[in-house]
Amino acid sequence: MRELEQMLDLLEQKRVYFLHYEREMEELPLLPTEEMEDCLERGASLIKKIEELDGRLNRLVQQEGPMALSAVNHECDRGQLSPDLGKLFDASMGVKAVANRILQNDGLIRQRIAYEREQALEKIKEINNRSDSVAGKYQRYTQTGSAPMPGWQGKEV
Numbered sequence: 001m002r003e004l005e006q007m008l009d010l011l012e013q014k015r016v017y018f019l020h021y022e023r024e025m026e027e028l029p030l031l032p033t034e035e036m037e038d039c040l041e042r043g044a045s046l047i048k049k050i051e052e053l054d055g056r057l058n059r060l061v062q063q064e065g066p067m068a069l070s071a072v073n074h075e076c077d078r079g080q081l082s083p084d085l086g087k088l089f090d091a092s093m094g095v096k097a098v099a100n101r102i103l104q105n106d107g108l109i110r111q112r113i114a115y116e117r118e119q120a121l122e123k124i125k126e127i128n129n130r131s132d133s134v135a136g137k138y139q140r141y142t143q144t145g146s147a148p149m150p151g152w153q154g155k156e157v
Helices: 005-030 033-064 066-072 082-142
Strands: none
Touching: 005 033, 005 066, 005 082, 033 066, 033 082, 066 082
């Protein structure tokens, strides 16, 4: 295999980025609301780097042929692979193990984001109701031509 070391290096880099992503996302469900966006941006940055590595890795694997592709995708029996392909299989399995752990945490993250979205929508509705109420009172006063009573200051009398 001409590019074995480079492919193994890319797989290790990918595994390390996934580990960083995993640590970042594990904290997300516990973060204060105002810190969530930064956390998600850091996660997106890591995913972009993983995708870049994946593109490079895929090109190399394609050049090596179908057996290398089968080894990286775990579509073959590990025991029937050559030692070099076995190394690829194992390194790819290490990446897959971290990715599976991330997927297990994904449900908690989705729940937290859904909760925050609901909270934000409730606040928006509350603000809109207050705005409608104040705007309605203002409109009534401007249509009738009468000034608000002294001491009104935006409150119902």
